[in-house]
Amino acid sequence: MKVRQLTFRLLQVYADVVRTGSITATANRLHLTQPTVSQQLKRLREIVGEPIVRQEDSRVVPTEVGQALYQLSQDLLSRADVFSQYLDEYNRGGRGHFSIGLVNTAQYVLPRLLGPFSQANPQVDVTVEIGNRQQMLNRFERHEDDLYVFSHPPADDAVMAAPFLSNPLVVVGPENSRWANVNDLTMEALKEERFLLREPGSATRHTFDAWLYSAGIELRSTQQIASNEAIRLAVASGMGLAVLSRHVVADSPKGVQELPLQGFPLKSRWHFVVRRERRLPPAAYRFLSFVQGSLAQAFDEPEGELAVAELLQALKTER
Template sequence: MNVRHLSFRLLQVYQAVVQTGSISQAARQLHLTQPTVSIQLKKLTDWAGEPLLESQHGTLVPSRVGAELYRASQDVLGRFADFSQFVQSARAGNSGSLSLGIVTTAKYILPPLLAEFSRQFPHIELILNIGNRAQILSRFEQQQDDLFLFSHPPAGNQVLARRLLKNPLQLIAPPGHWAVDKSGLGMADLKDERFLIREPGSATRMMLESWLSSQGLVLQKTMQIESNEAIRLSVASGLGLAVLSAHTLKAGTEPVEQLQLKGLPLESHWYLVARRDRRLSATAAQLIRFLPAQLAQHLDPAWLVSDLARLPDDFLPDN
């Protein structure tokens, strides 16, 4: 095994195959032909002397050796991407790219802040990837973005997570519902109601189920809907009740009522997340320094966390 036989292109091809799970999709992403990608993979496999990929349910996934090679390639290519960005910054000021992975609920808050960030740093190319928690968690595991925004961050020694904003979860009902303006109600009083819930793995659903479990309760009638907007509309139409982020509700115009129950709203936060095992890019550091003052300037103080000003110190201790 001679590292002189490796090339950046081989590693880039392998990364694309692992991230897409498909030779054909990797070929389209890299603007190569499928045979070219297959040849590159064979060269890499011959060099390693071990199988690098396995097929699981029609999707290519790394073998044990392949997973180690993927991590090494992420480190190598990430280091040189940082070097390239450093050179660009030295020539043209603050420039380069910044990739963010954020959960869907955060799309109501982050874009206006990013617009201001772009005005202040016009040479930084922003890449915004929005998805549900499972999708953003997958991007985190594959190190596909520089920074992440979760309402329920992943666990593990490689995770660096700090609170960014309050994200209370509120219970809503359609106008005219019998529980509106009723005081002293508990969740047990709503046991016969239909609840509209997000997909398994959703942070909102995880928090709701954890809260119910602490009271020995389980929802009896549920309907799964994989969109906050669709849930808001469905509640307004009388299809059921739902627990949603206060930010999600503020962004909507549908007529819904907030119910006052013991223990609600549920206390929740959004977290800014990075990987401890990957060096932060200069553009990510720039955004981290930018966020505290901008959040304080543009958002209601009720949403802000008390330790927001410490964010740069937590992520950038050497700065």
């Protein structure tokens, strides 16, 4: 058999001829003329190298080889069809895979979106990458993920970003901290305290540093710890104060409390970030749609909804 010349079209036509038992009938059903179908059959026979049908009592019936070929056709066509359905489902976003890169702090809130999404879309695989801001920037540069969450989107013409959730940075101290009930507490008052800070690549650290710089304050004593969780525990055990996302604290507030420092919380917002030129996997698109629809209930953050809607719109026209 000359496999290379075999076409699915030929198999379709052939299968229909076997089903109807008539060349004319197939021609009508497929909106072709009778000679066209005759010739397709002839070509298929040449490809197979063997007679595949014969005339029998005004019916066209497959030969023994034709029978086997018919079964093959059915098989192949239905497999192609399954693939076609998979494609549709993939394009609808109900199936497939995407990866999302999260800056550390975002890991405290994203599960509240990803969880329900995965439940609603069990056929979608999501890979979640987590790292500090710098690590995520590197991944972003290397195009490693489909979607990112940053508090400060990278400055790049090629990015599209939509804020979706506020990320207030607060100062926390140990439970029953002596600063807890001070009125008009200022950073000036705290500058002698030891501050437990994330590593320089971190967004929280960066934001705080920028704020300190603009306020003209220099801290006396700092210690670097590369994990929000470790910082929280260290604060709870009295090692010092820290600046953390309020979401980190809200998630497991044991042993720490927010201090009512003036100028705090520092405002920042998480953004969904995608590359303009990257074709977003449909599943990721679907995730964003899902997020847009559930932001209101999940976080009571209606402005975010709008921004995400705009992002979706932009992505849609992009296609």
